[in-house]
Amino acid sequence: MMKSDDNGSIDVESSAESKGKAPLIGNGKEKPNKLKKIMGVVDFVLRLAAIIAALAAAATMGTSDETATFFTQVFRIEASYDDVPTFTFFVIAMAIVAGYLVLSLMFSVITIIRPNFAIARILLFIFDIVVLALAAASAAAAAAIVYLAHNGNRNTNWQAICQQFGHFCQKVSGAVVTSFVAVVLLMLLVLLSGFNFILKKK
Amino acid sequence: MMKSDDNGSIDVESSAESKGKAPLIGNGKEKPNKLKKIMGVVDFVLRLAAIIAALAAAATMGTSDETATFFTQVFRIEASYDDVPTFTFFVIAMAIVAGYLVLSLMFSVITIIRPNFAIARILLFIFDIVVLALAAASAAAAAAIVYLAHNGNRNTNWQAICQQFGHFCQKVSGAVVTSFVAVVLLMLLVLLSGFNFILKKK
Numbered sequence: 001m002m003k004s005d006d007n008g009s010i011d012v013e014s015s016a017e018s019k020g021k022a023p024l025i026g027n028g029k030e031k032p033n034k035l036k037k038i039m040g041v042v043d044f045v046l047r048l049a050a051i052i053a054a055l056a057a058a059a060t061m062g063t064s065d066e067t068a069t070f071f072t073q074v075f076r077i078e079a080s081y082d083d084v085p086t087f088t089f090f091v092i093a094m095a096i097v098a099g100y101l102v103l104s105l106m107f108s109v110i111t112i113i114r115p116n117f118a119i120a121r122i123l124l125f126i127f128d129i130v131v132l133a134l135a136a137a138s139a140a141a142a143a144a145i146v147y148l149a150h151n152g153n154r155n156t157n158w159q160a161i162c163q164q165f166g167h168f169c170q171k172v173s174g175a176v177v178t179s180f181v182a183v184v185l186l187m188l189l190v191l192l193s194g195f196n197f198i199l200k201k202k
Numbered sequence: 203m204m205k206s207d208d209n210g211s212i213d214v215e216s217s218a219e220s221k222g223k224a225p226l227i228g229n230g231k232e233k234p235n236k237l238k239k240i241m242g243v244v245d246f247v248l249r250l251a252a253i254i255a256a257l258a259a260a261a262t263m264g265t266s267d268e269t270a271t272f273f274t275q276v277f278r279i280e281a282s283y284d285d286v287p288t289f290t291f292f293v294i295a296m297a298i299v300a301g302y303l304v305l306s307l308m309f310s311v312i313t314i315i316r317p318n319f320a321i322a323r324i325l326l327f328i329f330d331i332v333v334l335a336l337a338a339a340s341a342a343a344a345a346a347i348v349y350l351a352h353n354g355n356r357n358t359n360w361q362a363i364c365q366q367f368g369h370f371c372q373k374v375s376g377a378v379v380t381s382f383v384a385v386v387l388l389m390l391l392v393l394l395s396g397f398n399f400i401l402k403k404k
Contacts, residue, residue, distance in 0.1 A: 083357035086346045118400070125396050129334075129389055136335045137342035144288045144343035145350070149358070155285035156351070158360040187331055190392065194327050197399030198320070 033115055039196050040112035046189050047108055051101045053182035054135070058094035061087055061142070061175035066168040079165040086145045087172065093138035094179060097186075100131050125193040132186040139179035146176050235317055241398050242314035248391050249310055253303045255384035256337070260296035263289055263344070263377035268370035281367040288347045289374065295340035296381060299388075302333050327395040334388040341381035348378050 064087075065080035081087040104127065107120045114120075149169055152160030162169035266289075267282035283289040306329065309322045316322075351371055354362030364371035 079357070084355060085349065085353075122396075122400065126393065129392050132331075132335065133338045133385060133389055136338040137345075140339035140341075140343040141346035143339075144346040147287065148347075148350075148360075151287075153286060155281070156360075156363050158350075158358075161358050183335060187335055190331050191328065194324075194396055194399055197396055198324065 036115035036196065036199060037112060039192060039199075040108065040115060043189065043192055043196075044105065044108045044112065046185055046192065047101050047105055050182050050185035050189065051098050051105075053178050053185060054094045054098035054101065057139075057175045057179035057182060058091050058098060060171055060178060061094070062091045064168055064171035064175065066165050079161065079168045081172070084145055086141050090138045090142040090175070090179070093134055094182070097131050097135045097182060100127060104128075121193065121196060125190070125197075128186060128190050128193060132183065132190055135179065135183045135186055139176060139183055142172070142179065143176045146173050238317035238398065238401060239314060241394060241401075242310065242317060245391065245394055245398075246307065246310045246314065248387055248394065249303050249307055252384050252387035252391065253300055253307075255380050255387060256296045256300035256303065259341075259377045259381035259384060260293050260300060262373055262380060263296070264293045266370055266373035266377065268367050281363065281370045283374070286347055288343050292340045292344040292377070292381070295336055296384070299333050299337045299340075299384065302329060306330075323395065323398060327392070327399075330388060330392045330395060334385065334392055337381065337385045337388055341378060341385055344374070344381065345378045348375050 061081050065078060067078045081091060104124055107124050110117055110120045111124070146169070148158060148160075149165075149172070150160060150162045152158055263283050267280060269280045283293060306326055309326050312319055312322045313326070348371070350360060350362075351367075351374070352362060352364045354360055
C-alpha cells in the first residue's frame, strides 16, 4: 500500500471519503501527481500571459509622448511619461515584474518536470507575493495620476491635462488597464501555488 | 503505523531523512499539529497588528483637515481628505481591509482550535490575497497623490500644496506610511498561510 515517489519519501494518504477502502490508497498517489502536472502547466501559461501583460503595460507607458501646439506654434509643449515620476516608477516596476516572470518560467518548468521539487515551488510562492504587491502598487499609483490627468482637482487647483494631450492620456490609460490585467494574473498565480501546496493534504 | 486524526482521515508521512525509521512516523504526526497551533497563534497576532495599522491609517486620513488663511483672511481655504477622490478611496479601502480582518479573526481562532479544518484556512488564504491587493493599491494610489502634494509637477503645472497645508500633508503622509505597514503584515499573512499548507508535506 505504501509507495515510494522519486524523492525517496514514503507517502500514503487517504481522504475521509476513501476511508476503509484500503486498496485505493495506493492509486490515490498517482492522481495528485497528474493533477500537479496540469497545475504546473496552468502556472506556466498564466506566467506567459502575465509577462505579455506586464511588457505591454511597460511598453505602452514607455512610448507615450505627445507634442501639443497652442496658439499657432507660439507654445509647443511635450507630454511624456518621464514628466511624471509616478509614470517612470510604473515603467520600472512593470519591467521588474516582467523580468522576474521570465526568470520564474524556468522554475515553473522545473515544477512541471519534478512536481515534488518543493524548494522551487516555495521560492516561486514567496517572490510571487512580493511581485504581486509591487505590481498592484505601481498600477494603482499610475491610476491615481491618470484619474487626475483626466478630471483634475479644483480643490488643489490641479488642472486636467487630457484636453490638451488626448493621445498621451489614451496611451497612459491603456497601460494602466493592462497592468491591472497583470495584477489579476499574479493573484491567480499566488492562489494556484497555495492550492498546489494543499493538494497532498486532500 | 497509521494514525487517524480528528477529521477521520488516515495519514502516514515520512520525509527522506526518517526513511527506514518506521517507529518514528507515528510521532511525526504530533509535531506538525503543535507547529500548526503556533502558526495559528502567529496568524492571529499578525491579524491583530494589521487591524490596528489599517484602522490607524483610515482614522488618520479620515480626520485630516486644515484651514489655511491667506492674505489676512481674504481667502480661507480648507483642505480635507474628501477634497481628493484618491484619499476618499483610501479611507474606504482601509476600512474594508480592517473590517475584513476583524471578521477573519473568527476564522483564525477556528484554525487554532482545529488545525485540520481546511476550509477555514483556504477561505482565509483566498480573501487575504484579494485584501492584500486592495490594500497595496489604495496605499500606493494615496502615496502617488501625497508625493504630488509635496513636490508638485512643473510639467503638468500641478503646484505643491504642502507649503500652505503643512499639517494636512503631515497627517496624510502618516496615514500612507501606516497603510504600508498593513500591506507588509498582509504579505506575511499570505506567506504564513502558504507555509501552513506545506507543513504536512514536510
